Amino acid sequence: MQIPPETFLIDRASAQPLQLQLRRQIIRAVHEGRLRPGERMPSSRALAAHLGLGRITVTQAYGDLVATDYLIAQGRSGYFVSDRVEELRPEPAPDTGAPRFDWSTLIEGRNLAAKRKDRPTDWRRYPYPFLYGQTDDRLIDHAAWRDCAVRALGRRDLGALSDDQYDNDDPELVDFIIRHLLPRRGIQARPDEILLTLGAQNALWMICAILLRRGVSTVIEEPGYPGLHEILRTMDARVLPVPIDADGLPPERIPHGVSAVFCSPSHQCPTNRTMPLARREALLRLADQRGFAVIEDDYEFEISFAGSTSPALKAMDRSGAVIHIGSFSKSVFPGLRLGYIVADPDFVAEARALRGMMLRHPPGHVQRTMAYFLSLGHYDRQVKRMRNSYAERRRVTSEALSRHGLDSGQPAGAGGSSFWLQTPAGLDSDVLARALKPEGVLIEPGRPFFHDGSDGTGHYRLAYSSIAARDIEEGVRRIAQTCERLAGQDGTSRMNRQPQV
Amino acid sequence: MQIPPETFLIDRASAQPLQLQLRRQIIRAVHEGRLRPGERMPSSRALAAHLGLGRITVTQAYGDLVATDYLIAQGRSGYFVSDRVEELRPEPAPDTGAPRFDWSTLIEGRNLAAKRKDRPTDWRRYPYPFLYGQTDDRLIDHAAWRDCAVRALGRRDLGALSDDQYDNDDPELVDFIIRHLLPRRGIQARPDEILLTLGAQNALWMICAILLRRGVSTVIEEPGYPGLHEILRTMDARVLPVPIDADGLPPERIPHGVSAVFCSPSHQCPTNRTMPLARREALLRLADQRGFAVIEDDYEFEISFAGSTSPALKAMDRSGAVIHIGSFSKSVFPGLRLGYIVADPDFVAEARALRGMMLRHPPGHVQRTMAYFLSLGHYDRQVKRMRNSYAERRRVTSEALSRHGLDSGQPAGAGGSSFWLQTPAGLDSDVLARALKPEGVLIEPGRPFFHDGSDGTGHYRLAYSSIAARDIEEGVRRIAQTCERLAGQDGTSRMNRQPQV
Incomplete structure (x- = not known):
């Protein structure tokens, strides 16, 4: 690598001579591994021009560093970082003399405390x-993904790639989710009922941030999804775990006064159980009667070995009480970071505003690539x-x-x-x-x-x-x-x- | 497009005949635009197999839909959605009879209320x-970006693309930020002092979420960055705007008892003023004395017309009080959604845990592409x-x-x-x-x-x-x-x- 001149800075207010400053900067960068053996230094002319120094100042600094084995001069090719630097004893880290800033009073630390550390x-x-x-990796159609990604890099899609979309989603991807994906779950949705997310984890986080204020109670499945447990440990809401049975979450055990119920009816996480129809109906009836939201984590619906998968809970939701979470992490790959929420337009509007403030939108290229992957049949x-x-x-x-x-x-x-x-x-x-x-x-x-x-x-x-x-x-x-x-x-x-x- | 059989579902518990269900589903999908003129229906054999119906049931349904002008039969090529559907009068939307779920009691709505609506x-x-x-677009090196993106799609980088990185960052990108980018701002940092974010907005949001609890006061510049105003309207902290003068934020006007000070010393947003050295020193001294964090939004440092840019505030920060925010939105393009935080390891650990829960990590492919864009010199x-x-x-x-x-x-x-x-x-x-x-x-x-x-x-x-x-x-x-x-x-x-x- 050729080191760019912009790597170096001079402090003209400092009492240190400029040549010494430059030399020390290079030495420190070598010891800290920012300059590496064999890398080529900027030409003395370019560095002098960048720093506003005389060229002689730079060549003197370089000369000194050659003498001390930090650099090697190779005639007209210029100066390179020496491969003998490993043997050089690092200078002791300069003692800044400043006490370290105390973050403990400013940081509550609940996120770090809640984090799962066993992965x-x-x-x-x-x-x-x-x-x-x-x-x-053997199951990923890498060639097809590559093909779609290259398409999405084309001239035609440049705006989708480069623009700040504020809080909007790629209309082509939303269109394919609505027309192609959701019908298989029995879900009919309009664009204002869809929000793209950075994977299911991002969807869960936003849902919790919106619904779980202080003083609110929520039900979760026990056992349940560890990623949700992490989030809930950072929130103020009261969490009521309800033990699942052979049919998943028993609605009759949901206490009164809860605002939200999280569940995974298709494949209960981690037991893989499927909630039967009657129980789904009972759950939705209860949600409408008592006014709690049902969050359906449909995280793995694609991996069903029966001929046609059973419809999602959201497909039976006539009032709009269900927030449905879908993800491409399992069906495409998790490094993609792409998922979606299907919910009532009122909820989606609030979640969209939150997402806009948190991160604006999933990267444009990722969305458009996924749209091609779906529309060209690779996903199927x-x-x-x-x-x-x-x-x-x-x-x-x-x-x-x-x-x-x-x-x-x-x-x-x-x-x-x-x-x-x-x-x-x-x-x-x-x-x-x-x-x-x-x-x-x-x-x-x-x-x-x-x-x-x-x-x-x-x-x-x-x-x-x-x-x-x-x-x-x-x-x-x-x-x-x-x-x-x-x-x-x-x-x-x-x-x-x-x-x- | 060929419509996949999975688009259709049958409810065996319903009293409606199966053939009627299928017909109604197709009609509704046509009127709602999910099936479009000219698209090819699944073969009767494939659809029957998927739904577990007799093939005759499907061909009867198709035949009926041809008779009513929804589909066209084209001999051995199969059935297609008619292009006369525009003329067909849509069925009235089925009245579900269910009252709409009332979200107003569950959603506080502060995100939607805080959102800027003029963009x-x-x-x-x-x-x-x-x-x-x-x-x-004329300034983006689209060909170079494309080249880097294609490289990052290669076999060698498949793990970086597809894996769930939990809360980790791409080490290659972090390495280039440390070695290549930060030295130009005069900043020396170790990997545990860096966190990648979904753009500067995401960085600001996380910083606010961590520092601005109820009962905390924070100073912002007046006028200042609208994206920060949006975020602050959703948070519980007390916000104290301090009017800027010709040299940016005057440190002597920062009230006692604040926990965080947001500023943009390189190019004050929106006035473009640069904070002079003496004022920077005074600000940092005050931060150390009073224990407040300084958040430096270095959003546009690349766009400086002087020979060498002045170092960042973070470069002068000896105690670790400064959180530095960098972004690739201005220098590469905003649709990329990539930025970074440079801060004390204690702060970064907490922010990393929060990011892990919120969204895990920026998409792998985006990170690796950016690493190539930097390392191959395109960024410069x-x-x-x-x-x-x-x-x-x-x-x-x-x-x-x-x-x-x-x-x-x-x-x-x-x-x-x-x-x-x-x-x-x-x-x-x-x-x-x-x-x-x-x-x-x-x-x-x-x-x-x-x-x-x-x-x-x-x-x-x-x-x-x-x-x-x-x-x-x-x-x-x-x-x-x-x-x-x-x-x-x-x-x-x-x-x-x-x-x-």
């Missing part, structure tokens, strides 16, 4: 990553491929679990991309997860799925979205083996029910 | 758009081209303003992309802006730049970032002419000081 970013290094929410093909692949993996996982005595008791054919399992004989799933890491296996312990994080030690989630079918058998075998080993260590598993730090 | 998205239709914050070239072009436009605007008696009294050479002007003789800038629209001229009235929106009617902002140099003279002429006409209408300009609805 590995290095999951690709594990041979058996039973990890939820990351996509298997990718979802189909994923569905087939997940069905196969689910079958393989189910068989492996049976074979190794980790029976799930869950039907193999339902859909989704994970199993929700019990640990054998009271083994703590945090202990199990830690013991599996050196074996190259990642599982998700149950704790983050419970509101206060104290429960869930007897459960774990085993996802097959990021692991190839051929690796599943060996991964499950290692889990079974490790369970056995830990159970064999007598009291250890019981002693370790509190996580070790 | 035109159709600005490209105006021949003289003196509009700030949109980029002139584009900024240089913009700077030259803006310098020329500033000169042309300044001359036109003088020629037409709208003197700015502002030096032509300072930098920035706009002038802050006074209307002649007490003319209301809202009235002026409205009168100019039919003339094809867009200006920004002064009101949104003032905290409570009641002041500012005697000012307007004239930006030259979105208008070509050759159009400036005529645009300014029309402004001068309109000013004269309005002033000539005797009392009209005075009577109209309240905006007309």
Whole structure:
């Protein structure tokens, strides 16, 4: 890399000679890794012009740095950062003499405190990553996505790419969601009922920010989605977790006086259960009677192995009480950061205003690329491929679990991309997860799925979205083996029910 | 477009015959524009398979729809939506019989109330758009951006594109910001002092969300950035606007007991004034003494016409009291939605946790593309081209303003992309802006730049970032002419000081 002259600045008010300032600046940049071995320095002429110095000042500084081994002079090619800098002893960091500013009085810190800290970013290094929410690159139609992205970079779409859209969405993407995607969920919507979001997490966050003021109560599923638990820990509302049963959230257990009910009726997170029709009707009736909003997280509807998926709760919503959340994170890829809300126009208007202040809009290019991916049929093909692949993996996982005595008791054919399992004989799933890491296996312990994080030690989630079918058998075998080993260590598993730090 | 079978759903619990349900669904979709003239229906075989119906049921439904002119049968090619549907009278919308859900009790509505409503998205239709914050496509190196975006779509970068990064940033982009960009502002930073944001607006929003709790006071510049005013209207903190003078924000007028001070020292928004060194030092001294955070909006540093820009306030910050906001919206394009915060690691950790909950991270592809745009030198070239072009436009605007008696009294050479002007003789800038629209001229009235929106009617902002140099003279002429006409209408300009609805 050629270092641009603009990298350097001179403080003319300083008592330090200009040449010394420049030399120190270069030395510090080398030690801090901002200038790297082999990189070419600006020409003395260019740097002198930029800084308003005489050229001789710059060549003197360079000359001194060559003498001290920081730079190498290569005749007419100019000056380069020396590759011997690794051997040079760094100057001690200059003591600024200023006390460090105390942020503790200004920052409450509730976001950092609420944050989930158990998510590995290095999951690709594990041979058996039973990890939820990351996509298997083998299932992404990378060539098609690339093709759509290149189209969306064309002249015709330049305005969609470059303009500040204020708080508006890409009309082409909204149009395709309305015409192409929502009808499959049985949902009819107008453009003023749609808001694009930076993924489902962004949708949940905005919904909470709008509805969950101090003094408000809200119901969530127990166990439920960890990303929602994180958000709720930062909000002022009172959170009432309602234990789910075999049919998902039981409406009759929703207390009076709540303003919002969060649920995942298609595939309950994390148990994968589907809410039956009668219960959906009861839930909506209650919402209309008592005036609470129902937030439907439809996060994984595409991954259903039945012929036609059951309609969304929103499809049955005649009054407008349901806020429906959809996401492209599971069906395209999560790094895309794109999802949407379908809700009553009054709610969407408020959420749009909030989004406008928070971030304006999802990047134009991302929206337009997604519009092409949908309209050219790639989305359908990718979802189909994923569905087939997940069905196969689910079958393989189910068989492996049976074979190794980790029976799930869950039907193999339902859909989704994970199993929700019990640990054998009271083994703590945090202990199990830690013991599996050196074996190259990642599982998700149950704790983050419970509101206060104290429960869930007897459960774990085993996802097959990021692991190839051929690796599943060996991964499950290692889990079974490790369970056995830990159970064999007598009291250890019981002693370790509190996580070790 | 070929309509996918998944567009249609059947409710088996309904009393309606299946064939009738299907027919009604198609009719409704046609009238609502979800199925469009010329689009091809799924084959009867595919649709029957999807819905689990007999094929005869589907062909009967299709036959009936051909008879009623909704569909056209084209032999072996299948069925298409008729282009005569425009003539068909839509069925009345089915009355669901359900009362509409009342959102007013659940939504406070403060976001919608706070939102600025005067921003035109159709600005490209105006021949003289003196509009700030949109980029002139002629200055964007579209080919280079496209090249970088295509690189970032390559196999090597697939993980950066597709993965859920949780709350992490693209290390390559962070590295280039630290090594390449910040040194020009005189800022040395480590990776834990950087957070990427969805543009500067997102940075401001998060800073406000973290610092401005109920009971906290904050100082802002008056006049100041309208996007900040919007945010502050939704927050609980007490806002104390401090009038700026010729040198920007006067530190001695900052009241005791404030927790945060927002300022734009490089180019004060909207007056373009630069805060001198002595005042910067005084501001930082005060921040350390009294323990308030200083938020530096460095929104336009690239657009400086001097040889080397003056360092940022953050460059002088020895204690860590300054939160620095940078943005690529002005230097690349605003539709990108990418900016960054440079701040003390304690603050960045909290902001990172908040961002993780709000939206996880900016889309991977956008980050990696920007990293290439920086590292391949395109950014430098584009900024240089913009700077030259803006310098020329500033000169042309300044001359036109003088020629037409709208003197700015502002030096032509300072930098920035706009002038802050006074209307002649007490003319209301809202009235002026409205009168100019039919003339094809867009200006920004002064009101949104003032905290409570009641002041500012005697000012307007004239930006030259979105208008070509050759159009400036005529645009300014029309402004001068309109000013004269309005002033000539005797009392009209005075009577109209309240905006007309």
